[in-house]
Amino acid sequence: MTTPDVDDHAPLLSIIIPTFNEAANIAPLVDAVGAALGAIAWEMIVVDDDSPDHTFDVVAAVGRTHPNVRCIRRVGRRGLASAVIEGALAANGDVVAVMDADFQHDETRLPVMYRTLIDQDADLVVATRYGRGGGVGDWDPTRVAISDLATRMGRMLIGDATTDPMSGFFMVRRAVLAASVYDLSLQGYKILLDIISSSPRRLRIAEVPYIFRGRREGESKIGPMVFAEFLFLLIEKLSRGLIPPRFVLFCIVGGLGLGIHLVILNGLGLLGFGFLPSQISAIAGAMLFNYVLNNEFTYRDKRLTGVNAVVGAFAFAIVCSIGALANVGVAELAIRQTDNWSIAGIAGAVMGAVFNFGAATSLIWGRRAKRRRKAAA
Template sequence: MPELTVVVPTFNEADNLSALVGELTQALDGLDWEVLFVDDDSPDGTADRARALAQHNPRVRCLQRLGRRGLASACIEGMLASSAPCLAVMDGDLQHDPALLRPMLETLRGGETDIVVGSRHLDGGGVGDFSAYRQWVSRVGDRLSRAVLKARLTDPMSGFFMLTRPALMACLRNGVSAIGYKLLVDLFASAPRPLRAAELPYTFRSRVAGHSKLDSKVVLDYLALLTEKLVGRFVPVRFLAFSAVGGLGVGVHLAVLWAVFRGLGLAFVPAQLLATLTAMTFNYVLNNSLTYRDRRLRGWRFLGGWLSFTLACSVGAVANVGIAAYLYQRETFWIASALSGVLVGAVWNYAVTSVYTWRR
């Protein structure tokens, strides 16, 4: 049984694997270790490259995931697929220095620490050739994380860390969200008790091959993670996102109605039907791209999803009006009646479409 498993989530990292295995072999010489590449079905053949390496190196393993995406969830699946008592997470793009793994492991062996974090912000560390924009994003992310962290870290956005299996299992059983890319924040925020943490400095290296995965969707995932940790025990984050999209849909509905009814002179009823259908389509496309991006529908499934979504929302609209009318007839204040109808319709739309439109 290896003492250490290095979990490396990958997507289109085929050109980096050989070099990374070579650096790990040199850095961890004399230790019992393995590296587990968890690949989200990369189109560049990363999984095939990892399996080819494993044919000649028993320390290399590959876990290929089909139909699933996400760095945090890939790391968790990789760690659960290991039997090692110590678990490290690092990127596959050669920007994390494997030489730090040995001092991380030595720190964990002392028994006084649950997790060791590679920090770019301690003395002796650095962010390398980060652009000014990426440095700004990292600073903002650091500040936002303080709302949910149960520890003081200099680099909570780090993707390079090592922890013990008992610490991992405690966090998982206490509700790790596995949303997006920042698993470290998720672990600290989910720990049933504050994790005993240590930080070691390292300098972020330049990318050798591949492309950065930092984009607007990564930022949205991070905001969703923070929201989940703040209010997720009370209201599902997906429901909040679904409701926000619905609010935008109301604006689209009114804009289309004004354009075709007042601008083009179309009769009110057909104008209202056209505006309703347009708003439903807008909501469906946005929810498919953002709210349910991990279950995104494509091809013919996209069309089928649109049909089920519009049907469910049509029933929700009837329920909305019916509940509001019933309460108003019972002499409930008209605003309260309207909001009650909206809430019932929103809950219905969310519940039904999550089961039938974007079912797992």
């Protein structure tokens, strides 16, 4: 069998661009990256989460004149971390760069990062805002403080491996990702922290400074959930996977639901309603509240809409009702064994929470994925 000739134009560098509503930035970014990289053979893989502004169509149009640009359009799933890994697994280059589409990451640093990775035989090059020569641009004091706090928390997980563990701009050897892909959390936006903490060996990390720029087009994706997902990533990694981040958020929602339950119960009592109708109304209100928040936040990557959302609400109520029975059953067993109300109550609550989480994840927010897998088979 003859060995095929090596394509001189095969990409050395694959650039992964996770996107959501970045249509206006795609064409300028492709031109800017091409100008920056010069003779370095590269490809760009845009991983788009089914953007309402049809970013995927713009990428397809650009790809007709730039064969090294392609798009992975994801339908029914979301998240920057998983988008990055999906793009990296489809990459042809031995080196993978990750950057945003909005020009906040300085594309002119790409060739410097590539040369640093090769010359220093590094596994990973981090574009840092906090090394000498780097900066955060025109951030306000509040954002600077939040970033500083997140950086300190990130170092709890990886120590002093890098000055900027929260950077979303980095370059890594594809083999490094392949070695840790099954251990990645894929939670939230901080994929660099996930990669470093999940590696089976200590990585050789180099840094290149850059100055963070303002967004050119579109709207920022930064919000409370970004920081919350970062906290969940820390919890999962520090617990070595024993505590799933989604379960943490599910329990937080449950705690808020308890507050809603008490507000409705006592409010109806003040209005003169009896305990039983007030309790039933409070249970229904808390269940609906919990379902809406879980659908919007806990399972936002599997969010139910339309008729599925209505069906899901009824299914959630059934699951929670069965969970309540499990709660009572375990609490009754515990009180017989310990004769301690507090221990029995906690045991019942934990059982109810675990049952509700497992059943909801599998039966409510897992139904569509199972149908897709069945159809594909």
